[in-house]
Structures are given as C-alpha cells and as structure tokens.
Amino acid sequence: MGLKGGLGARELGGLEHNYLLAPGHTACAGCPMPVIIRHVLDVLGKDTIVVNATSCSEIISSQYPRSAFKTPYIHSLFENTPAVATGVVRALRAMGNDHTQVVIIAGDGATYDIGFGAMSGAMERNEDIIYICYDNEAYMNTGVQRSSATPPLAKTTTSPVGSKIHGKVMPKKPIVEICAAHGIPYSASASIAYLPDFKAKLEKAKAMKGFRFIDVISPCVPGWGYDPAISIELSRLAVETGMWELFEIENGKRKDTFKPGQLKPVGLYLKPQKRFKHLSDAEIAGIQKGILERTKIPLLKS
Amino acid sequence: MGLKGGLGARELGGLEHNYLLAPGHTACAGCPMPVIIRHVLDVLGKDTIVVNATSCSEIISSQYPRSAFKTPYIHSLFENTPAVATGVVRALRAMGNDHTQVVIIAGDGATYDIGFGAMSGAMERNEDIIYICYDNEAYMNTGVQRSSATPPLAKTTTSPVGSKIHGKVMPKKPIVEICAAHGIPYSASASIAYLPDFKAKLEKAKAMKGFRFIDVISPCVPGWGYDPAISIELSRLAVETGMWELFEIENGKRKDTFKPGQLKPVGLYLKPQKRFKHLSDAEIAGIQKGILERTKIPLLKS
Amino acid sequence: MKKTLEGSIAVAEAIKNCEPDVAACYPITPSTHIGEHLSEFFANGELKSYVNTEAEISSIAALIGASAAGGRAISVTSSQGLAYMHESLFCAAGMRLPMLIVVGNRSLSAPLSIWNDWQDSIAERDSGCMQFYAENNQEAVDLAIQAFKISEAVNLPAILGMDGFYLTHSVEPLDIPEITEVQKFLPKRVSAVKLDTKNPLTMGAYAFPQYYQGFRQDLHKDLLSAKTTIKNVHNEFAKQFGRKYGNGLIEEYNTKDAEYILISMGSAAGNAKDAADELRTAGEKVGVLRIRCYRPFPSEDIAKALDGKKGVGVFEKAYSMGAVPPVYADVSEAITNCKSRPQLSSFVGGLGGKDVTVDSLKILFGKLKKGVCKEWV
Amino acid sequence: MKKTLEGSIAVAEAIKNCEPDVAACYPITPSTHIGEHLSEFFANGELKSYVNTEAEISSIAALIGASAAGGRAISVTSSQGLAYMHESLFCAAGMRLPMLIVVGNRSLSAPLSIWNDWQDSIAERDSGCMQFYAENNQEAVDLAIQAFKISEAVNLPAILGMDGFYLTHSVEPLDIPEITEVQKFLPKRVSAVKLDTKNPLTMGAYAFPQYYQGFRQDLHKDLLSAKTTIKNVHNEFAKQFGRKYGNGLIEEYNTKDAEYILISMGSAAGNAKDAADELRTAGEKVGVLRIRCYRPFPSEDIAKALDGKKGVGVFEKAYSMGAVPPVYADVSEAITNCKSRPQLSSFVGGLGGKDVTVDSLKILFGKLKKGVCKEWV
Amino acid sequence: MNPPNAKPGTSVENKTGSWRTYRPTVDFKKCTKCGICASFCPEGCINIDPKTGAIIDYNYCKGCGICAKECPSKAITMSLEVKK
Amino acid sequence: MNPPNAKPGTSVENKTGSWRTYRPTVDFKKCTKCGICASFCPEGCINIDPKTGAIIDYNYCKGCGICAKECPSKAITMSLEVKK
Amino acid sequence: MIYEVRFHGRGGQGAVTAANLLAVAAGHEGKYSRAFPFFGVERRGAPVQAFCRISDKPFRSYQNVYTPNTVVVLDSTLIKDVDVLSGLEKGGHVVVNCHTCPDLKSASVHYVDATKSALKHLKKPIVNTAMLGAFAKVTDIVKLESLKQVVKDNFGESNVKALEECYAEVKQ
C-alpha cells in the first residue's frame, strides 16, 4: 500500500512550489502547525486574508521586520480574532469586494478558551469566515499550560501530576459539537495525516458562505514531549486509536469522514508522549475503555 | 379545569410569606422577572448566595442603600457572573462550607452574549453553580436592543424595521443545546406559567452538583410592548404555540417535560406584542410553518 | 438648516454623512441611542454595514479589522464598555489604525452609575488614542466629522467624548452638515497600508527589545505632531462650515485680561463660561480655558495662556485614586516653565452625575482668589 | 535558610505560605511560572483551591467572588492580561475587596512584546488598587506577604509589580519565610462584610448621583490613609523578619547629602543605586530615591526628600502617549510645594525590554547637572 | 471603609403602590383562596388569608393586572385608581 | 508613521538550517518522487525534482526527521550534522 | 432671558418626550431650546424628571433646571413623594394632571384631568401630549399651533385631540 493514513501521491502534485507560508519561520523543528497552515493556504489560495491570534503560529511567523506569511495577515490580540475577522470581512464587503476569503488561524487556547466568547458571537452572526484551529491541546506559546482542549489526564504545567491530582481533571471540551450547536453551516475535525480528507474539508468550506470551523490536531514537540520525527505519525495514530475522530457536522448532522475499521491500542498513541508518561496501566485501560464505548469500533486483534 | 398551564392550587401552598425577594423592587408593573426570581429562591432556600449580572434584575433590586434581596447577593459587572460565582463557590468550599448553593441570576444579554465566554469557561470547569437566565429576549435595561436571544423578525432598537431589513435577521441562539453540548450535568428551559414544571426542574438542579443551567422565558412589558396583565399569559402562550419548548437535557439526552398535544396558532402569541406588529401575514405564516416543522406537533383545529 | 433633535441622533446623522464602511456597536447607557440610530440607517440602506457585536471588546476588534482592511470604522460606547476596550485601545493605536470611538462619558463602576463623569476616557489617556471633549452638541456633531479626518490623517484612533445625558440626551436645534458638504471635507479614505490581497502585508508583527521602544517613541512623536493636524483640520472645517472652537486644541474665553482662570472640558466648560460671564458683569477679571483636545495634550498652548495669571483652577470629573486628579496633574506639569507660574488649584466634582451648576463654579472662582486649593466639590 | 531558586517560584512559595483560599490564574509570559507553581501546590494538596480560568477577566472575577465570600484571593498576570482586567480592577477597588494581583510587569501591545516595562500596571493607576514595585526578588517575596496584610487591613486590592524576566526569571539565593512565621504575621482573614447566608448582605449596589461621588471620595481618602498602614505593616515585617525597605513607601539611598537624585522603581532602581555608588566613588554627590509604593502616591515623603536638591530626574518605563510620563508627572506635582523646588528632568526608557544598564543610568546623573532634560533613553 | 453595599430586604421602604394607575379589588365571594394570584404577583404583595381570601398590600401593588388576569375565579377586578 | 508591520515572505532571511542537529540525506535510487516528504516537511524546504527526486534546501531544514519517517520508500536517512 | 420648565412624571407617562416635544416646538419657532431628562431607573411607574430651556438668544447651560418658571406634573401622586415646587420662581405656574385641584401652596396652580383625555383619545394613560395642551394654555412661551404641529408629526391626530382637549379644559 503506497498510502499512509489515506494519503496518496497523486493528491500531492503541485504543492511543492510557491507555498504561501515561507520557510524561515521559527517553529520548533518538527512542528506540524506550519504544515497545517501551508495546506490551508494552498487550498484557499492567494485571495485570502489571514487573521491570526497570539500563539505559537503568530510568534513563529511574524517577528518584526520579517514575516513568513505571503498573504495579507493581521495579528492584534489573543482573544479577539473572530471579531477582527468580522471587521475585515465586513469592510471588504462594504467596499465592494465579495470574493476574498477571510481565514482565522488560531490555537486551541484562543479557540476553546479566551476567544470563545468572540467566536460564539461571530458564529451567532454567521460571519463569512473560515476558522482553522490548530489544536495542540495546550497553551504552547507560554510553555505548555492546560487549555480546555487538553485531553483528560494529560500533564501540563497547570495540570501537573501531584500527590492529589494526576494530570488534567476535566474532559476535552467538545468544540466541534459546541460550534455545530450554534447552527453554523460547517463544523469539522481533521488531521494533517489524512491530507486528502483535510483538503476535501477545506474545499467544502471554501465553497460555502458563513461561519465555517475546522479543528485540526497539531502535535507539539516540546509540549507533548516526543521525538520530532513522529509529528505526522502521531496525527495518524490519534485517528487510528480513536483518540481523534474525523467527522463533519452540517445542518446538525454528523458524518464520520473516516472511521478506522478496527482501532489500534491507545497505548501506541500515549506511550511516545511525555505528557502521558505518568499514566498507570489502569488509567490507560480506562482511556481505552472510554474510546471503545464512545466510538463503538472494535479493538484491533493482535 | 382549575389549572392554567398546568398550574394547580396545591403546588402554590406556603409561597405567600417571607419571600426571599422583598417587595418595593422597581421593576415595571407587570414584569414577570421578579416572579421568576422569587420562585427560584423559594426552591433554593435561604442557604443560597445570589450572583447577579448587570441587567434589569440588578437595577430594580439593588439601588443603594436599599435592596430587595434577602439572601446574600453580589453584583459586580455585566460579563463576569460565571467567574464571580466560581470565586464565591471555590472560596466557600475552601473555607469548609460544602452546602451553600451559589445561583447566578442573569439576563439573556449576559448569558447569550457578553458573558458567554465566562460561562463557557465555568461550564468547562463544571463549577458547582446553578445558572438561571431570565430570558426577555433583548437588552431591556438599556432600552430594548437585540440580543442573540431575540427571536427572528422581532423588532428591537438595534434590529429595527427598515426599508431593507425587517426586524431581527438571525435565528435565536439555541442556548440550552449549546450549554448541553458543553457536557454539563443539567440544561433546561422553563416557563413561569408552568410553575410545577419549573419548580421540578429547580428541585432537580438543586439536588445535583456541578454546572446547572435553566433558561426561563420572561416577557417584558415595554420591551415586547403589551398590556402588563398578560405577562403570565404570554409565558403560557409561548409554550402553547410552540414558540418556547419545555425540555431538559441530561447526559446529552433531551427530554420534553411538557409538550402540547396540539399547537395554538402562533398569531395568538405574536399579535398582542408590538415587537411583532410589523409582521406580514406571510411572515407569520412562515413562523408558523417553522414551528410545525421543528416541533412536529399538529396545529389545533379550530 | 437647523433641526431640533437629540444630540445622539445628531451625531449619528453626522456619522452617517461621513459614510463609514463599518459601524460596530454594543449598547450601553448613555451612548446607546447613537448606535440605535446607526442600526436604523443600516436597516434603511443608508449605512454600509452595522455589526451587532456581542461585547465591546469585539466592537473595537471589528474596528481594528475594518480599519486594517482600509475601511472607515466607527464605534460608540461608554464607561464599562470603553473600559472593556482598554487592552484593544493600546493595540489599535500601536497598530496605527484610524477609527472613531464616540464615548458618551459616564462614570466607572463600582459603584455602578449610569451618569456622567470622565473617568472612563480619562483612564485611557496613556493609550495613544486622541481624545476630544465636546462642549455642546453642535461641537459634537462637528467634531465627529473632524475626528474622522484627523484620525485618518495621522493614522491613530480618536475618542470623541460627549458628556453622558447632558449631551447625549439633550434635544436642541442643531445644524447637521449635509452629506455633499461632508464629502467635500472628508473624502473617501485612501490607505496604502492595508490588508490587500493584491499587495500583501503583515500587520501586527511583534517587536524584539531592539525595536519596541522605537515604535512607542514614534507613536508619541506622531501624537505630538497631530496637534498641527488637529488645528489645520479645525481651520478647514471653520472655513467650510463657519463654525470655530478656539484654536482646535484649546478654547480661551475671556482669558486675555483675566487674572483668574478656570480650566475645564466638555459641558462643564460651558457652565464655567456662564459662571465667568456672571462674575465679569460683577467686574471680576475671570476667564475660562477649555481643553478641547486632551490627547495629545496641548501643553504649550496652555502654558502660554496661563503665564502670568494670578490663579488658575482645574475643574475635572475624574481622579487618579490615591494621587491627584489627572487633568490637574497634566496642567501642573505644563506650566512648570511659565515665566510666572500661576497658583494652581484643583477641583474635582461632577462624579457619577453630580450636577455641575453655574453657581457651584462661581464659588470656585472665589476660591482661586484665596490661594491654592485642592477640593472635591 | 536561603534557597537558590527562581523569583517566580520563590513568590509562589511565599504565596502558598500565606494560605490563600482561592488562586485563579491564566498563563501569560513572564508571570506564568508563578501560576504554574501554585497549580503544582494545589495538585499536591498544599493549596486549597486553584482555578484554571479561561481568561484574565475571569481570574479577577473569581477573585472578586472569593474575596466577597470572605476568602483570601490571589491572581498572577502580566501585560495584556492585566489590561484585560482593567474594568474589573476599578470594580474590585470600588467594592472594597482585598486581593493580591502579582504582575510580572511587561509592555503592552502593539507591537506585541513579552519583555519588561511598567506600562501595564502604570495604566491602572487611577483604579483605586494599591501598587507596589519590588526592586529585587527578596523584596518581591516579602512584599507578597505584606501586601496580603495591607490589602486586608484597608480593604483594597493590591498589585505587586515584579519586573518581567529580570525578577520573574532570575534564579538566586532567597529567604522564604516559613509558614509558621507567616501565620504569626498574617493571621487568617476575618471579614465582617461578606457573603454569608447567616448574615445576608447586598454587595455591589449601584449609586444615584447623590451617593456616587461620596463613595469615590471615601475610596480616595482610604487609599491616602493606607500609607500609614503600609508603613506600619512594613515595620512589623521588619521587626519579625529582619528585612527593611526604606520606610515602606519610598527608599532613600544616599539622598541626605546628595545634590542630584535619580528617582525610579523596581529593578531599575537597583541599577540606579549601582550607578550612584560608582559616581560617589568618583566624588559625586548623588543619590537614588526609590518609589516602592506608587499608589497611594507618597507625595509628602517625596517632596520632603527632594526639597532643596539641585537636580532630580525620574527614570521610568512607561509613558502617557501624547503627554508626559506618568511617574514624572506625579513627582512634578508633588514637589510644587517644596520650599526650594529642584529642577526636574524626565527620562523614559527600558520600554519593551530595552535593557537598563548601570552605565546608561550614570549618564543620566550627568545630564541632571546640565539642567532640565526630557528624553527617551 | 464605605463599600456600596445595601441591607437585605430594605426595598420595602419603596412604596411602589404610588406607581399604580389601575387598582385591583378582590371579590371575596368569588375568591377560592387558590393562591394563584399570589403566586404570580410580581410584587409579591398578595397574601391569602385562610378566612377571607386574597389580601392585596396596596403599599406595593403597581396595578399590573396580572392577578385579575390569572385568577381562575375572576375574583379580581381592575379599576382606574383615584389619584389625589 | 511607523506601524509594526512586516514584509510578506521575508522570513526566508532566517536561515534556520543552522538549528539542525540531524541531517536528512536522500537516496535518489530509492526515491520514487511521490512528494510525501515535501508535503509534510514543516519548513516547506523539500522540492521534488522530476528528474532526480526530493531535493532538500539545507538553508532551512531543521533536521526534524519527519521526511525520513514519512517516506514510504525509506529513501531518506538522518545522520548527526557535522557542526563547524 | 431663558425660560425654564421642569416636568415631573412617571416612567411610561412620557415626561421626557413632553420636554423634548416642547424643545422641538420652540425650535420650529426659531427659538433656542434644549430639553434633557434626569433618568433614574427608567422603569414604568418610577418617578422621572425632564427639563426644558427656551430662549430667544443662544445659551450654553446643560445644568439641571433648579429654578423653573413653570412646573408640569404628569402624575399628581408624585406630589407627596417629590418636592415638585422646588425652586419654582415666585408666582411661577404649576400645571398638574389631576381631576380635582391639587393641594399645593403655590400662587398659580392649574390642573386638568389629562388621564381622562389620554384614555379617551389614546386608550392608554400616556398623558404627555395632553399635558402639553394645558401647558400651552397656561404659558405663552410657545404657540399652541407649534405644539400641535410637533405632536401631529410625531404621534398623529388622536394625540392632538387630547392636547386640544386639555388646552380647553385646564382650570386654575
């Protein structure tokens, strides 16, 4: 099989040149977030304005006087991107431009937490915006603190492993479902390891109007604590183990865009990551049980 | 039939004395919001601390040096009640008090809009709070501006009726569903006209821990533009016409707590209200159609 | 032609005639009426875009986005709403984005009060936004039009302060410049520095220590030189529309031969003029200096106007808790280099809607004669 | 016993030993480490409650709630985070709620910068919150403990400023008072005015114009008289723990016989002392006045210390754009009544992490000799 | 210290009865003492006397008419308040 | 006016190749030119030469090893960078 | 001279609008005028004040009206709660909505049953336009015609009828 995670050679043609995100950005070696951004811009094309929240993606791309973005780009604050994008798109339309796409690129902290009020407002108004959350499941830019996207039991600097508490207590906030509950036209999850699936979602979103949301898993080398070479592999394992489901919600209807026939044991995903190093076998078994109940997919027989 | 809207005499016993909301508050004549608050406090009892958002409920109750609240009460800002309540309940628990209920009373503006970021955060943390939104479907305290709770086509001062736009454009934000999507233990809607239902929900919420949300329809005399005598009647008609559904969501499962067998024509609800005066017959028919599709309840044969 | 209408409506009409691309507002007393009227214009197709935001922090964010995209952008707020924009105001100014924020000035909580004072905008004096205070509704109308022009000329946000209720809710005959006239005065915004897919640009980059201070220093310099722009735009306006307000930065009222001067802003300055008039009739040499533009602070003009005076008092509706009142502090510093520094008194009053009467202001002139005085009145 | 550890960890340990009821934090560089360590204490059962809020506006709201409920409450933030609390700071102070906010001082966006200056907390100087600035990490540790006590004595929030990175990230040997000692100094908070179902009370009522100004005036008065409390608590601390910092409000360093004095705050004041030492060795009569408590502003102490000096300069890491620097403006006003008012210069520097070196400060002393000077350095 | 706090329940000092344009009058003969009016009165100013029936505290009654509208026995009538 | 804006795409001036600890080397004999490595390289610094195969721009390659890991043909190997 | 009027009413009765209409009517006559409210909690039934100044010459003042030339009371029950006569100039007029003469120690008390007129013509107790009729009769600061015009423009004919009725019926 020439495919890994459903990725075929054919789909990659023509990507190699003129990326709209230039090299020389300062992401950690192995960070998959620039890959995500590159593919987003590749699908959306040059007629796109990027609105970015304070985050790793901002810090690694726009240090004065240099920038990695080749499309127009604006960063102002951490919590306000949905409203900034609202202003951009409203002004464009008011001035007669009815074609330019406005895309938000924001981390999970901006999306799930501090910016969620503004996001909820923009969703309620159904602003004509594409919102991409690269979800590295913590505040990475400030050194790996818990966000609402952090999976349960994961260790971060503010969900530490102590004598009373063993990593993050709360479940991961179901952001795709919450956004869908707002009645927006499109809400989806994605993984960069499933590139054709991701791109299909981007194309679909691109063809629509209104508020469109995609949450993309984005492993973080120091934040999750793993060998940089396996960033894509982890994005794949997350799906193969059922930790990360690939689906989209339109008109309140959920559709799984890819569903593994059998799940790989979740340990394969957890074990390479330092943030899960403290987990006991019982805890891992608990996670495994939760996945099986939630996904209703059988575990791979080994 | 001695019941109107399912309300029986029996259920009312013992309410008459020692209300925890004193008279002398300065709500408009006929405002049902104080009735809602009174019944909330009646169920929760004296061992309750009220956290109030800036709103009509605050302005009518706590003008220095007087207050209508007999329970401990705190108001600070418009957008921060879920976090203030977080602080209150965390401090109580830290100091060894494991019994006092902390209840938020807030309008739809605070709940659906400006305070939703903080609310989402408190829901994510599953703080031990009961949240009551009295939903008068607009910013009343500032003179009837549109909120996300304003129903489509309703006229407010910021969703005016003009030559290009005919009242509110967007649908009502489905707050109960959005809250439920957060995974909180209890999310429900209620109407004061269905008092036993409302009180049952309050009792249920009271018996639980964690974040509990109830959205209560609360007609507004000047804001909706109607004869003050029909505040309760409108709360009833909203249910009888299917404009307001009575339900609760636990563990992601929705249960209708009251469902009319047949729906009254929605005109009965719309016509007495100035905010809907501009509606054409076609628009009313459209609303009626929407209700029938959504509720799947037949229209009353007349 | 004059129309008798509410100050808020008049300002909304003036804004409409400035043809903004995006208005983004959130209701708050006492400035709500302005936004309401803008939304009505929108519903009637007379305004290009109106955003009902879910909070003020998003109103200003929408302005940041709209202005960055090259549009003309306006918001309206008061008090808690402006305070909720605090972080964003520094950001908008630092990003050099023109926009207008009309503030119906109101006190800050706690305790909550919906009534007038200036604490809300005064507390934003460090932000890099320009601040104007209108004495009356005619000036508010005229300032709205001037403020867009100034803001877009110097690429900085402008705050236009209107005393809450006093101005926002007063109904009076006002002259609202016709749209055709406004178009002559204020052409469509043209910005080379904007989000444009034909000519991409990265806005809002962050700055290492070797760059940051330079940006702040430039911002400060540009604010200082905005004083010239403000005067010029004010003169242009006067030429075209026939209405003048001092020199655009300050207005001197019977100060030339005055021995005692009261400084104030907004509608309180109008009341102070009435007080001065009454005292003049009684033979007292008193005058009023009105600060029309508080940021940039017109220290040179003020120092010049005050040099050699016997006594000067600053009356203001704000405080820096635990220290001294802000306008007074600014004036105090401004007159350090007067050849003959007048005795400077400080009066704070009118907080949270405490009515500032002509009589109470007359008393202040009396106090000036007795020497330096620092009082809550 | 001294431990060598990071300033942030040291302060976190000091806070832990103060046994707060609720800590509510949101990460932001450079103050994040403090919150991280508090959350670790919580995970180990050494802290009663730690709230991972979803934004700073909710951190301070949680403090408002916790303090109103009678608890001891603490948050940690910087820059944008403090700015996001702006509205709430006025509210917390106006509601008379004690709490501690440790600020790892950092510049404000735009442009974004994670590095140190004081604009974030300086911009909150009107709010009614007390403001302390630590010169070094030992003082930060000691101030954290004192600040709780002061705050709870005067019923007002306290902001404790630590220079971002310089203090927050420095690793050095520090003395952290033992919990038993802290308990003696800082007993459990007892508040009669609180949310208590046994004794109900309405907190945060709103005020009509006849009441509002009275509340503000009281707040101001209480802030002024907090100066005595601050000095007393500082003395008590000195007695019990043997460490003293000037008189609690300001610290005079070789000022008695000095002709030229540089005023500053935070770690810059330490560097200024080094500069002064070097110049003293060269025979120059120079000294340093450090402002430890910026709000309430110790104007009397400053005026007394500066009276008769030849030249005084204020070095600060903040600006009021389009006007003059804030600390300078405050000092300028404070010395108006000096019998012999020194010549006052203003220096602004160190913005956005521009390193403030001893050498650069030595140059400033040189400038003072040449007369009044207003410069970005 | 002077915090903007208020005493609980002191709103009773506001005699909102003066707001009234219409005045509710209970017909004790019709009143079944069901309590519905009391339950829905926004002012909480109706008491059910077990002997006579619904008693309205006119110090607070704002004359909204809800009690009359909701009374299942039509025991309450609204009439224009005679203002002095 | 001096806004904190930056020129698009100028990050190319940051030669992040110096960050590298490990160096990827392509074995053109094994390379099938499938493009997978290019697609996943975080630096976007791999080009597929239709004749030879994957060409790495070492000016930017940070040596993460993703290309080697993802290459279905195992055509890329990582070795310790020789630092000068 | 600046003519000063103070309106006392309750939320929902339209006192603020009355002051505004008066200012507009004066404006129509080419006069300088200014009306503005003192808002308390703006709730139906709660006491409200509104002010209006009218002058032939431009004036500045935005302060509240403390020494009115005329006071208009839209709800006679306010008299016991509020000192409606406060500062009234010697011999100044008080115009009260009342069906019997109100108990006020003032030289020039006028009263009219505006509630009756409002209920009759408007079917609701919003008495502001009716009271402007009484005001017009009692004072001559603006012309009846101007007021009628403004009321007609803003609220239509039935309000004009109420106004005219009270103009005719006001007693002193």
Added chain:
Amino acid sequence: MIYEVRFHGRGGQGAVTAANLLAVAAGHEGKYSRAFPFFGVERRGAPVQAFCRISDKPFRSYQNVYTPNTVVVLDSTLIKDVDVLSGLEKGGHVVVNCHTCPDLKSASVHYVDATKSALKHLKKPIVNTAMLGAFAKVTDIVKLESLKQVVKDNFGESNVKALEECYAEVKQ
C-alpha cells in the same frame, strides 16, 4: 568582584538551565549568585542567551551581562550568527561545544564534544550539564563537587556522567 558568565545556546539545549544550575551551585557554596535568561522566541533550535553572576558579596544588578568573564557556547554553529565573544574580558575564557577547535580569535579558547557525551549518556543532544563539566574545569568559580551535586539533584546520575566526561575531556 562579580564574576559574570554568559551562555549561548539553542532552544532545547538547556542554556538557561545551565545558567540556573550554576547559580544554584554557587548558592550551595554560600555565595551570592543570580542567573537569568534573555528569552527570544523560545523555540527548539532558536538562539538563546542566559547569564549568571556570582560574587562573595551581595550585589544588585539585574542588567544583562555585557562584559563576561567567561562565555559558554553550547552550539558551535552559533559562532557565525552571533558575536559570542562580545565584551569578553581580556583573556577571558570561551568554552565551546565542538569536536574540533573552533575558529575564534580569543586568548583562551576551550572546546569539548559535549554533544557526543550527551548522546552517549543521555541519548539526546541536551548538552547543558555536560558543558558545565567543561566550565568547571576551565574556571574555578564553583567547585566541581557543587556542580555535580546540583546536577545530580535535578537530573540524576547520567547527567553527572556527561558532566564528568566533559570535565575530563575539555581541551584548549
């Protein structure tokens, strides 16, 4: 006298930690010390600086180190991008992680292949503890034992081995 050290490294190599460990070791010896970083964008691979001051007497300064007595370079590739020798005192030491003598015009250049030691003992290229060994050999500002103790307390035995190896192998 205050002894000043400047560390140059890349994110992930532990330069900041090295400075901190040095300060802690000095603290253990009863000295006054202070370490602090200059953070840029703190990303794996990006250049980082960290400073450490050590003295027998208390000192105040929180300013960056401009005139180091010793410079420690954790990654030799930095030499071409960064002026690592900037301000180094005359005859001051430079300790570089390099397997051949680096091209530096300085009186006292020392080098050691710390990456090799790190990979050998820690299985990853985190060279900070290893470089502290070389530093200890080249300078005598803190005792080898103190450093070993601190490294052991914080990172365990294998790091101590790397440290010892570089202590032994550093060349000049």
